[in-house]
Amino acid sequence: LPWIKEGATGNVHKECTVNGTWKTEENSSNVWRNQSECENHSFFKSKEEEVFRHSVLRVLSIVGYSLSFSSLCLAVLIMSLLRKLHCTRNYIHMNLFVSFIFRATAVIIKEVILHVAYTNLPRDEIGWNSYTKSTISFVCKASKVSLEYFVGCNYFWLLVEAIFLHTLLFTAVLTRKRLLKKYMIIGWGTPLLFVIPWTVAKALYENKSCWLNNITWIWWIIRGPLTLSVIVIFCIFLKIIRLLLSKLKAEQVKFTDYRYSLARATLVLIPLLGVHEIVFTLIIDESVEGSNRYARNVVHLTLSSFQGLLVAVLYCFANGEVRLVTTFEL
Template sequence: MYSVGYCVSVTALIVAVLILTQLRRLRCTRNLIHCNLFVSFILRGVSVLTRDALLFKEKSMLQAETDFINLSREKTMVGCRVAHIISLYFLAANYYWLLVEGLYLHNLLIVVSFSEEGVLSRYLLLGWGVPILFVVPWVVVRQLYENTQCWERNDNSAHFWIIRSPIVLAILINFLIFLRILRILVLKLRANQMRRSDRKYRLAKSTLTLIPLLGIHEAAFNLIPEESAKGGFRYSKLAAELLLSSFQGLLVAILYCFCNKEVQSELRRKRQNSLNGSRPSCAPRAMHPSPRRPHGAEDLMSDSSVARTSQY
């Protein structure tokens, strides 16, 4: 089932990336961060599917004993390990791009003098560069001390914590950011003096929108390490984690591209221009996404639209 989830998510994310990169009015720091997050989801999904295919091929060769099969198995083993390393890197990069989204949203809402000048290069370094710093040491340790099969098993859990610790740290930071943003939303909703039922609805809507963007559900899964879960509970936890992770990319693409009013408006404008057979007219200056005040920060902090987190 999770293979279907990754395939659907990858397809939706590719479409979302094409939309955000091809429509010139949508090019801003916020959407470039979204694009990098989408790409990390795409690469994570493709690498997982590739690794699983090689794992299946490697296990099927365990049944045979001929020299030819053994030689093929050695080559497959090398490819399987390389695919596993790549999948772990993209997994880590995906978590760190979720962290980038959290940090960017936090800075927009809370840091008064936040400037976007030069911030994208630092985010690129954090999202794509930092995971290398702990994936490479893990590869060295596995090669020296636990060079068995396709490296998919972690018989010595201490080795895998080289990768798991930085990922758990990123999840924890995002969870703290989520709580702080939630507190801001509660305070703004109370200041609106709306009916209690309406306030609860808006808070729930904003919370649910932030969960896939920041990967908050991962905090619940990481509270219980895989090695401490036993029996049926372990398999249930693993199944739920795989299912949610595989469809997370689809949910993020829907919320932050396909259901985004700015994107929908630009697509309608493009379609209208195409139907009219006329050239796209230059947009008024106020319509361009401002690099200093990205669309979404004002929506979240304004009294009239505090619940429009999805427009971030």
Template sequence: MGSVLEDVMSKRAEYQENCTKSLAATYFTRTGIYCNGTFDLFVCWPHSSPGNVSVPCPIYLPWINEGGSENVYRECTPTGTWRKIKNSTDVWRDQSECFNPHYFRKQEEDVLPLSALRIISIIGYSLSFFSLLLAVFILAVLRKLHCTRNYIHINLFVSFILRAAAIILKEIILHVMYTNLPSDETGWNGYSNSMISVICKATQVLMHYFVGGNYFWLLVEGVFLNTLLFTAVLTKRRLLKKYLFIGWGTPVLFVVPWTVTKILYENQGCWSNKKQWIWWIIKGPITLSVAIVFYIFIKIIILLLSKLQADQGKFTDYRCSLAKATLVLIPLLGIHEVVFTFIPDESVEGQTRYIRNFINLTMSSFQGLIVAILYCFANGEVQAELKKRWQLFIFANRLDMDDCFQGTRFKYLWKCSRKRPAHGFSQSGHCEKASGPSNVQLLQVTVRTRGQIQHCRPTGVARYARGSLSSSEGEMTMGETMEEILEESEF
């Protein structure tokens, strides 16, 4: 409905401009008694002689065809003034032939289901936004998980976050634009050039950039998996700069030309997609990226199938394992976009179109949430590291409290409640500030002082300490081999 309003406003402005030029051109040809021509905010009235005056209904109305038989009527009095409504200062006008109350009936019927779709998408993008923020925080804080694979995951999560934020912001701006419409002629004249219209166009540019970036980070995930499984390259860190350019740089190459083309050839309203050749400036590269990702997906599935069939001793039900791996790869690579990219919204009508849009919006809006769950919250590597950090935190704090309470007078207990960057243990039993040892050093200290603290039970400390010291922050983390990828797909 927003695009219809933009069309009406654009055509009405052109109609009013032509009316002004026409009245100015015929101003000096008037003779005798006549009524002055005017544009009465609805239709253009020419300079007219006394009598009944009729003009065609304005062509900017979407249901009026140029050259139609519908007219609007006025009456010019013998005194050269337009007839007014009885007991009023308003000019009389009969515009009944210009009305079509059933023109928007179908759109009115679609308001409720389309509003439901919009609410579902906003809920999905909101949940994805907050879950991905938490996932990015976890992957960024846990330094032991830093590797090229997780760097790519972090950038993908950020692209989902920016996409969700841009789409929610666009929905808010469109809601403000089309629910706070002007009520007078001055407001309508400045409506199309208002600041909110400029903000709406800027939001469209940002949204298309972030959506494009999201698609190309999905492509990067596919390219990285393809490199991991089909090449003999041992380290992938040197490829990270190229991945960053593909993910964040490629969208600039088509969003900027699209913006310039819009300004030059279709600078109306909030830049809805009307001319398909302009829209293909953005749609073309995204369609190409989706096709490449789908090709990589098919290659990976074929490889997984051959690997599972060869190792049926290890994977007794290889079909189930293949199905799990496939389901995990679908949101990571955005495979569902293949269906909706090659079956555009314009190619279906009626109930089928509503079902298509429901599935598309639901999967697209909740995709970020699913990816955050699969590749962060339900990931065994992340869960193990979080569990280790939590147990180390609990154990370190238990030792600290035991040491503070043991042999300490009641009046010194307030010192132990203070937060300190690190702790040491003195011979007297009081809490003293240390010079800032690391977590591993702290564990080594606590292990050495085990015999000095009676109430401490450091069960499993040595194991956690050895795990912290032996874990690598290099490239080869979980998921680097085919078997481990399959294990990761099973959470």
């Protein structure tokens, strides 16, 4: 084929019928062939662009979660060793940090497993049959389940942070230590209530590949509770901002100072409570296509992967209380 450049790849396809004969063209005895890969110079261009986009997202994910992982591990170590920081508020912060650590670990492990699973794939029927039943397939599915559980834990520890902050500001609760056990159940236990049913539904109705594809109703088993948690967090966030606004006005702070204080408090609360998730709850994957979906995923993945790093910096490394205690201990 003279129009094919040296080194180019492309296949001509024929179809074998159930009778063991080649499929023929309609109203003809000529064998049907699909040679669009060879005739169209840009046949693979869209696929190549898609692969490149996935590679960018994968690298961005690994870099963001790796930085979050290392910074959060250091933050947990610091807050664990400094006994003067041991209180209900910081215990909740530490559990949130740990949920971020587990989430980052699960994401990185999933990426490694997917890279191994989709490298050197079998090229014959016997190989595929053994591959789908192999250990790597089970490990791949197990990593997906673990990822969904730890993502759920992360969302619900963000919810716990919001609930605790609301409790401090709007109620007079004296037995806060007793609340910690309830918070632990909410943060680590609640995700089991929807991850287990999702796992069972996947095994029964969509037991394919590494469980990366999602049937809408099955995916909503997980998406529903997470969406509800994000909405509750956002409502609490608005209530807290309204309270801060009224207090700043009551203290008769200068307009520029009051605006600065409110903006600073808002920016500090956003990563702690994961308020940015409300945007991506409204703009879901199904509502956008093409380059818009890619842009949405880049922004969402950047905020999600680097969120742990921001939380570690704001609530540990740059925290006045932590720095004061650290200086005193040293």
